[in-house]
Amino acid sequence: GAHIDAVSATFNQPMVPLASVDDLRKHPVPLTIEPQPPGAFRWLGTDMVAFVPTGRMPMSTTYVATVGTGIASQLGRKLDAPMTWEFTTPALALASSSPGISQEGVELTPVIRMVFNQRIDRKRVAEAVVLTGGGGKVAFEVRAQTLDAEGKVSELEQRTLSIQPTSALKRNTGYSVSLPAGVYGEGPNRSKKMTLQFRTYAPLRLSGPDCKGPNSYDCYPGSIQIASNNALDGPTFEHHVTVEPPVKNLVV
Numbered sequence: 001g002a003h004i005d006a007v008s009a010t011f012n013q014p015m016v017p018l019a020s021v022d023d024l025r026k027h028p029v030p031l032t033i034e035p036q037p038p039g040a041f042r043w044l045g046t047d048m049v050a051f052v053p054t055g056r057m058p059m060s061t062t063y064v065a066t067v068g069t070g071i072a073s074q075l076g077r078k079l080d081a082p083m084t085w086e087f088t089t090p091a092l093a094l095a096s097s098s099p100g101i102s103q104e105g106v107e108l109t110p111v112i113r114m115v116f117n118q119r120i121d122r123k124r125v126a127e128a129v130v131l132t133g134g135g136g137k138v139a140f141e142v143r144a145q146t147l148d149a150e151g152k153v154s155e156l157e158q159r160t161l162s163i164q165p166t167s168a169l170k171r172n173t174g175y176s177v178s179l180p181a182g183v184y185g186e187g188p189n190r191s192k193k194m195t196l197q198f199r200t201y202a203p204l205r206l207s208g209p210d211c212k213g214p215n216s217y218d219c220y221p222g223s224i225q226i227a228s229n230n231a232l233d234g235p236t237f238e239h240h241v242t243v244e245p246p247v248k249n250l251v252v
Contacts, residue, residue: 004057004089007033007065008050013073016043030071034064046074059089059118061187091192092185093117095159099198105230106198108168111143112177114196118185119158125184126161133175139166172202205229 009031016027024043031041031049039053049067057063067083098113099106112131122142131138143162148154169175177196184191208226238252 002090004053004087006050006052007031007057007063007087008044008048009065009067009083011047011049011073013075013077014046015049015071015073016046017074018046028071030068032066032068034066035061057089058186060091060183060185060189060191062086062088062189088189089187090117091189092120093191094194094196097196099196102197102199104199105201106169106175108171108200109165110169110198111162111164112140112196113160113162114177114179115156116159116161116185119155120161121184122161124182125179126163128180128182128184129161129163130178130180131163131165131175132178134170134173138169138175140164141166169200171200174199201230 015030016024027043029041029043029049031051033051036051037053037058039051041049041051044050051065064084064086067079069079069082072078093116094114095117096115099110114129122145126142131140140163143164145153145157145160147157163177175198179191179194181190181193183189206226206228209224241250241252243250
């Protein structure tokens, strides 16, 4: 899953003479990469050659590296046969999300944010992603990308798709965001199916205080603690609390 910042090959004999970096650039290299992203080949000393991509090797791609037989070492010897190896960069995967996977108590008009491990084809992802719950598909809109202070789309935003239901979701209901297997990332390799599930908040329930059980601290002198299964609207909730008989200087 790690980024690949360079592809290199090391020989058991010196391939180029000791020279400055500028002089080494003049020597041909026996290494090829297919497909070859933007970048440059360079000698890293006398016995190591590398391809250094611009930034990193694009993900969702299978590469074939080959060291050819056309260049002789400083001892006048060549490889008997080309050496070839294959490597694959990580496929598209979900790196993080909001709501989180299996999160409960989600609000009814959430912005669903999916952050992937690489840049995405936003159009393809938006067309393929499906939001379901409450017995059927749920309509949503794709949120516009956020620009940074310079008016550019950041690297994070290039990896992100945010959607929002066009109408309120049902309470206490499970929902699923699914992206079928397909080609949506930086390269041609297909990703596996991805699914994000969450549940909207249930009807409000209050519990406590437990003045005799293990949570007897709910009833310390001067205070009583009551728990809620949902987040409460602090500025207005206090107006819905009454105590009988009335308590002077009550603070909620």
